[in-house]
Amino acid sequence: MPNPETSHTSHTSHTFQVDLRGLVDLLSHHLYSSPRVYLRELLQNATDAITARQARFPGAPATITVRTGDTLTVTDTGIGLSEADVHTFLATIGRSSKRAAEGELEAARGDFIGQFGIGLLACFVVADEITVVSRSAAQPDAPVVEWRGHSDGRYTIRTLPSHEHPEPGTTVRLTPRADGTEWTRPDQVTALARHYGGLLPYEVTVVDPGGSADRVNDTPPWERRHGSPLARREALAEHCRTAFGFVPLDTIDLDLPAAGLRGVAYVLPTAVSPSERAGHRVHLKGMLLSDRAPELLPEWAFFVRCVVDTTSLRPTASREALYEDETLAAVRDALGARIRDWLTGLAASDPTLLHRFIDTHHLAVKALARYDDELLRMLLPWLPFETTDGNVTLEEFARAHPTILVTRSVEEFRQVAPIAAAAGLGVVNGGYTYDRDLVHRLPEIRPGTAVTDLDPATVTAHLDSVDPSAELAAAAFLTIAREVIGAYDCDVVLRSFHPVTAPALLLDNREARHERTRAGLAEGSDGLWAEILGSLRSETPRAQLVLNHLNPLVRRAATINERGLAVTTVEALYGQALLMTRRPLRAAESALLNRAFIGLLTHAMHDEGTAPGPTPEPRKGQ
Ligand SMILES: Nc1ncnc2c1ncn2[C@@H]1O[C@H](COP(=O)(O)OP(=O)(O)OP(=O)(O)O)[C@@H](O)[C@H]1O
Numbered sequence: 152m153p154n155p156e157t158s159h160t161s162h163t164s165h166t167f168q169v170d171l172r173g174l175v176d177l178l179s180h181h182l183y184s185s186p187r188v189y190l191r192e193l194l195q196n197a198t199d200a201i202t203a204r205q206a207r208f209p210g211a212p213a214t215i216t217v218r219t220g221d222t223l224t225v226t227d228t229g230i231g232l233s234e235a236d237v238h239t240f241l242a243t244i245g246r247s248s249k250r251a252a253e254g255e256l257e258a259a260r261g262d263f264i265g266q267f268g269i270g271l272l273a274c275f276v277v278a279d280e281i282t283v284v285s286r287s288a289a290q291p292d293a294p295v296v297e298w299r300g301h302s303d304g305r306y307t308i309r310t311l312p313s314h315e316h317p318e319p320g321t322t323v324r325l326t327p328r329a330d331g332t333e334w335t336r337p338d339q340v341t342a343l344a345r346h347y348g349g350l351l352p353y354e355v356t357v358v359d360p361g362g363s364a365d366r367v368n369d370t371p372p373w374e375r376r377h378g379s380p381l382a383r384r385e386a387l388a389e390h391c392r393t394a395f396g397f398v399p400l401d402t403i404d405l406d407l408p409a410a411g412l413r414g415v416a417y418v419l420p421t422a423v424s425p426s427e428r429a430g431h432r433v434h435l436k437g438m439l440l441s442d443r444a445p446e447l448l449p450e451w452a453f454f455v456r457c458v459v460d461t462t463s464l465r466p467t468a469s470r471e472a473l474y475e476d477e478t479l480a481a482v483r484d485a486l487g488a489r490i491r492d493w494l495t496g497l498a499a500s501d502p503t504l505l506h507r508f509i510d511t512h513h514l515a516v517k518a519l520a521r522y523d524d525e526l527l528r529m530l531l532p533w534l535p536f537e538t539t540d541g542n543v544t545l546e547e548f549a550r551a552h553p554t555i556l557v558t559r560s561v562e563e564f565r566q567v568a569p570i571a572a573a574a575g576l577g578v579v580n581g582g583y584t585y586d587r588d589l590v591h592r593l594p595e596i597r598p599g600t601a602v603t604d605l606d607p608a609t610v611t612a613h614l615d616s617v618d619p620s621a622e623l624a625a626a627a628f629l630t631i632a633r634e635v636i637g638a639y640d641c642d643v644v645l646r647s648f649h650p651v652t653a654p655a656l657l658l659d660n661r662e663a664r665h666e667r668t669r670a671g672l673a674e675g676s677d678g679l680w681a682e683i684l685g686s687l688r689s690e691t692p693r694a695q696l697v698l699n700h701l702n703p704l705v706r707r708a709a710t711i712n713e714r715g716l717a718v719t720t721v722e723a724l725y726g727q728a729l730l731m732t733r734r735p736l737r738a739a740e741s742a743l744l745n746r747a748f749i750g751l752l753t754h755a756m757h758d759e760g761t762a763p764g765p766t767p768e769p770r771k772g773q
Contacts, residue, residue, distance in 0.1 A: 169244060171304035175275040182469045186334050189277050190217075191347040191470070192270035193225040193323055194355065195438050199249060199263040200229020200321060201353050204288050206262065211288065212318070213353040217344055219337035220360040223327065228320040232285040233293045237308055241283060241298050245269060264436050267468055274323070275302040277331030281323065284311065288319035341365055350460055351437040368437075371460060373404065373415050391417040394432065395456050400508060403493045405459060410482045414459030416448075416490060422511050423453055431457040433464065433473060440466050444473055449487040451519040454512045457486070491519075495529045509533055517585040527589070528596050536590070537564070537580040539572035545579075545593055549600045552577025556605040557590045562733045567610055570656055573649035574613040578605055610658060614646035617700045621645070625700075625709035632698070632721040639739070641694040641725070645709075651701040657728035659694035696725055719750035 197215045204211050212228040232240065240248050247268035274281045283298045294310040316322065327335040334343070337359045345367040348355045355368045372390040377383035387402045399417035406413050423429070428450065430443025437460060447457060464482065465474035473479050494516070497505040509516060513534055520527040520534070532546040540548060549555060556571070558564040561582030571578045581587030581604075594600050603609075622629075625645055632643040641657075648656070698705050708724070711717045726744040729736065736744070 169304070171244075171272075171275075172302060174244070175272055175302055178269070178272055178276065183273060183276070184469070184471055186276045186331065187339075187343050188470070189273045189325075189334065190340065190343045191438065192273040193217075194344065194348045194351065195264045195470075196270060196323070197225055197227035197229060197321070198348075198351055198353060198436070198438065199265050200227050200231070202262050203230035203248075204228070204319070208288060212320075215348075215351070215353055215355045217340060217355070217357045219335070219340045219357065221326070222324055223335050223340065224322050224324045226320065226322040228318065230289060231287040231319045231321055232283070232296065233287040233290050234296045234308065234310065236287065237283070237285070237296050237298045240268075241271070241300070242306065243268075244272065262436070262462075264438050269468070270470075271300075271323075274325055277334050278302075278325035278327050281325055283321060283323050284316050285321040286313075286316040286319050291319065341367060346442075347439045348437070349439070350434050371414070371458075373413060387415060387417075390458075391415075391456075394458060397421070400511065401493075401504060403455065403490060405457065405486060405489055407482060407485050407489075410464070410478065410485070411462030412459055412464075412482060414457060414461075416452075416455040416457045416486075416493075418508065419454050419456065420511065422514065427453065429453050429456050431459070434458075434460040435464065435466055435470075436460070436462055440464075440470060441472055446473055446475065446479065447483060447486065448490070449483055451515070451522065452487055452490050454515045455490060491523070491526060495526065498529055498533065505533060509535070514584070517589055521585060521588055521592075524595075527592060531589070531593070531596060534589070536586060537583070539568050539576065539578045545590065546597075548577060548579065549593065549597055553599065554601045554603065555579055555590060555593065556603060556609060557581035557587055558605045559587065563605065566657070566732050567605065569650060570648055570653065571605075571610055571613070574610070576610070576613055610656075611644070611646070611695060611697065614648040614697060617645050617647055621700060628709045628711060628717055628721075631714065631717045632696075635718055635721045636696055636725050639694070639725070639743075641696050643696045643698065643721075645698050645700050645705075647700045648697070649701070651699070651703075653699055654702045654704050655699060655724045655728040656697040657694060657725070657732055658697060659732065696728060698724065715750075716754055719747055719754060722747035723751055 194215065194217075201213045201215070205213060207230070214228050216226045218224045218226070236248070240246055245268045247266055249263040249265050271281065279302045281300045283300075284295060285298075286295045287293050295313060295316045296308065297311050297315075298306060298308050300306040325335070333339065337357075341357045341359075344355060344357050349368050350371050351368045354366065356364050356366050358364045372386050375386065377386055384402065388398050391397065391399045391402070395417065397417075397420055400420045401418045403416040403418065405416055428445035429448070429452075430441075430445060431447040432442045433440045433444045433447055447459065448455070461482070463478055465476060465478070466472070467474050494505075494508075497508065509530075516526075516530055517534060520530055532544055534544060535542050536545055536548065538548050540551060545555075554577070556576055556578045558567065558578060558581050561580060564578065564580035564582055568578055568580070579586070579590050581590055587604075591602050593602055622645060629643060629645060636643050641659075698708075700706065700709075705724070708717075708720045711720060722743050726740075726747045729740055729744070
């Protein structure tokens with residue numbers, strides 16, 4: 152038997168080494184979007200330290216002072232660090248006093264912004280050395296301690312005389328590297344402090360090398376006291392103008408106590424594309440997390456821009472975006488509901504504003520109403536649609552037309568609308584995004600209304616047939632017309648319809664055209680493709696050229712005896728109707744138009760040549 156003792160291989164234990172330079176490089180090039188985040192991390196640590204001190208010593212000083220110059224310092228009157236704290240929290244990357252139960256600070260946990268234990272490293276993006284000088288508020292007798300860390304991973308700790316930091320709190324000092332000075336210039340620091348810390352709950356001041364101090368933060372405008380509702384509205388409009396550069400159509404207050412979220416949504420005064428997702432400004436416990444977070448609101452709410460401050464949403468490690476979790480999903484739904492309530496509330500309280508809103512954002516509302524029955528019910532009466540009665544609401548239109556026809560495309564509407572209107576039909580242009588879907592949902596909301604897609608047969612059925620004698624008189628011409636136009640998979644009929652100025656109407660739709668294209672391809676190909684295309688073949692739908700017997704030109708055309716002229720006339724009538732459909736022409740159709748045009752010219756010149764009359768005088772000089 153082998154001896155278990157001797158068969159053991161020996162184990163030695165090692166500890167991971169972290170290359171700090173590699174880590175800083177990772178942070179600066181891959182985690183953070185810009186070196187400027189160093190200031191955010193410093194402000195955030197200062198804020199957390201003050202929060203910790205306030206929790207234990209309410210009423211203690213609570214200020215953050217940033218001093219700019221050759222070196223940059225951030226001083227806070229926060230909880231400070233004892234020597235033991237420094238060993239615990241500053242000597243190990245990834246260790247944080249704010250995350251796990253760390254004894255004393257546990258009570259205040261959840262109130263902090265930081266949690267990852269990597270924030271301070273952001274300073275190495277702009278400086279090679281960081282000095283932290285601190286005095287603990289929790290142990291007032293403990294000596295002042297200095298930690299000096301270098302970007303290569305070395306650090307030293309020493310204690311200093313008491314006067315080096317007379318009051319509890321912490322001062323962090325950076326000496327910017329040459330390539331970091333862009334981010335540490337006095338004006339830049341003031342702008343960054345305002346950007347990130349503008350809503351922090353403690354006084355934040357930036358002092359320039361000349362000694363002048365600039366307070367950069369303020370109470371959020373929605374929390375401030377205002378003299379009157381009007382004054383509040385004006386203050387918020389001004390805030391929106393500075394934050395986003397527009398004066399809002401209206402302001403919606405946002406308040407979700409369960410998520411510790413408060414803020415405002417500003418309604419855009421101009422239309423935006425639904426695909427352009429709005430960037431919202433999200434603050435976490437006052438600190439700006441992102442100024443373009445689209446994920447805060449549902450996609451449909453693209454007509455507002457929000458500014459919110461929250462305690463519950465989680466940041467990603469870069470602290471530049473929101474962590475997509477259940478809380479965020481719940482917040483998004485709740486904010487969506489709030490915006491919808493505002494919209495539906497307008498209908499009852501401020502119809503004028505609702506009209507202005509709809510004039511600007513009807514596309515947005517239509518997009519939203521497709522997914523939201525309640526909203527559809529409440530807002531459909533207010534939404535404008537293009538119809539044969541002009542631009543009217545569906546409610547108005549349905550009152551006049553118990554059966555509503557809806558076209559599939561804008562071109563179909565343009566072509567058929569005047570004729571349908573003259574025949575007393577009610578047609579809605581369904582060619583615009585969302586419109587056809589919405590019109591089809593009308594019967595759910597308004598029982599007794601019928602909605603059908605417009606097809607050519609519906610229109611022809613409403614055109615008056617001509618009396619048999621007229622049909623007979625035109626028989627020869629119609630035969631030639633059917634021969635010529637039949638080649639384009641199109642039937643020819645003679646009807647009477649208004650307006651009399653329209654000589655011909657081409658009834659066609661996209662599906663039929665596609666089917667004809669497919670059939671054409673099947674004929675032109677051989678082998679496998681012909682079989683596949685052929686097997687798809689259904690009966691090829693034909694378009695219909697409806698000639699208007701009320702139109703004087705058509706009446707004259709019907710009496711043409713000469714075959715050549717009849718062919719040219721038919722081609723010209725078909726070509727003109729084709730142009731009216733405003734769809735792209737195919738090669739054969741362009742050729743037909745060309746031929747008809749030349750044919751008509753030839754006929755016109757031929758008439759001119761044979762017409763009796765005075766011979767024109769030769770012009771002088773010829
Ligand atoms: N101004 C300060 N006052 C007191 N303690 C501080 C200060 N700055 C840093 N610390 C201590 O150093 C620790 C590490 O700070 P660091 O910024 O690296 O991480 P963090 O703030 O805990 O988390 P995050 O990476 O999310 O910012 C903190 O947890 C805190 O205990």
